[in-house]
Amino acid sequence: DSGVTQTPKHLITATGQRVTLRCSPRSGDLSVYWYQQSLDQGLQFLIQYYNGEERAKGNILERFSAQQFPDLHSELNLSSLELGDSALYFCASSVRPEETQYFGPGTRLLVL
Amino acid sequence: EDQVTQSPEALRLQEGESSSLNCSYTVSGLRGLFWYRQDPGKGPEFLFTLYSAGEEKEKERLKATLTKKESFLHITAPKPEDSATYLCAVQEGTSYGKLTFGQGTILTVHP
Numbered sequence: 001d002s003g004v005t006q007t008p009k010h011l012i013t014a015t016g017q018r019v020t021l022r023c024s025p026r027s028g029d030l031s032v033y034w035y036q037q038s039l040d041q042g043l044q045f046l047i048q049y050y051n052g053e054e055r056a057k058g059n060i061l062e063r064f065s066a067q068q069f070p071d072l073h074s075e076l077n078l079s080s081l082e083l084g085d086s087a088l089y090f091c092a093s094s095v096r097p098e099e100t101q102y103f104g105p106g107t108r109l110l111v112l
Numbered sequence: 113e114d115q116v117t118q119s120p121e122a123l124r125l126q127e128g129e130s131s132s133l134n135c136s137y138t139v140s141g142l143r144g145l146f147w148y149r150q151d152p153g154k155g156p157e158f159l160f161t162l163y164s165a166g167e168e169k170e171k172e173r174l175k176a177t178l179t180k181k182e183s184f185l186h187i188t189a190p191k192p193e194d195s196a197t198y199l200c201a202v203q204e205g206t207s208y209g210k211l212t213f214g215q216g217t218i219l220t221v222h223p
Contacts, residue, residue, distance in 0.1 A: 002155065031209060043156070043199065043213040056208040090155055097209030098143055103155035 003027065004104035006091050012110045018079040021107045025072055025093030031055075032074040033094075033101060034066055038087040049074060050097055081111045114139045114204050118214035125190055125221050133185040133217045135200030145183050146211065147176050148199040156199055159185075190221045 003026035013019055025032050034046040045058035049068035060066075063081075068074045078085060088108050092101040115138040125131055137145065144163050148156035160169045162178040169176050173194065175186040185198055197218050201211040 002157070004155075033209065033211075035211075042215045043201075043211075045210045045212070048209055050208070056210050058210060088153075094209065098203070099209075100146065100158055100161050101209070101211060102158060103148075105155045106153075108153070 002102040002104065004091060004093050004102055006089075006104040006107050008107060009105065010108050010110075012112065013081060014112055015081055015083060017081050017111075018077065019081065019109065021076040021078070021089050021091075021109075023074045023076070023091030023093075023104060025074070025091075026102055029093035029095050029102075030072065031094045031097050031099075031101075032068055032072070033092040034074070034076050035090045035092065035103075036087050037090060037106075043090070046076070048097070055097065078109070083111050085109065086111045114202055114207075114212040116200055116202055116212055116214035118198075118200050118217050120217060121215070122218040123220070125187075125219070127191055127221055127223050128189045130186070130188045130190070132187070133198055133219070135183040135185070135214055136181060137183070137200075137202045139202045139204045139212075141205035143203045143205045143207070145178055146201045146203065147183070147185055148201065150197045150199055150216070152197075159198075187219070190219075192221050192223050195219055195221045 005024045046060045048056040092103045147159040150156045160176040197216040201213045
């Protein structure tokens, strides 16, 4: 157990819908990262927050957005969902950006 | 753009048969190279961080090494419970922590 928690574990929804994935970092970690893992793309970096502020963006779609709250938990919002958004979404956290990232168990999203 | 290539894509070993996994990388200013283990449907589990060429780290049957262009994960006398996907990732100096991952090596150890 890494100490990073993610909810829900599984999510099944329809195309065009909107979902919210939640992440609680390890105690003491200020930095939160979101990654997407699909069979053909592997693990891809989406976005990073540090102490409530966005610090880096990867190839995150405009339909996706995220935020980190004052209590340091983070939410990833996915809207206008498409079949291709089906994937595992992982949250990771670290004390500081340059330090080791610990991953949560992931949320498996299936868009039908 | 940072690139990470892992080989082989898949590796099948007999229990006790030692081998190595390779991770080749291209990055402008390496801050760190990370190895993770991932079981099916689970999150990546941290194994090692290497920061500079020549550095080595060990944990049980695993040993990670780093050169200026690649890293190796050596597995000595593997057991079936070592079966997993092993992921390599690099962190570039100005990336604010972003990890760029390779596609992984799927290791299967047969009893």
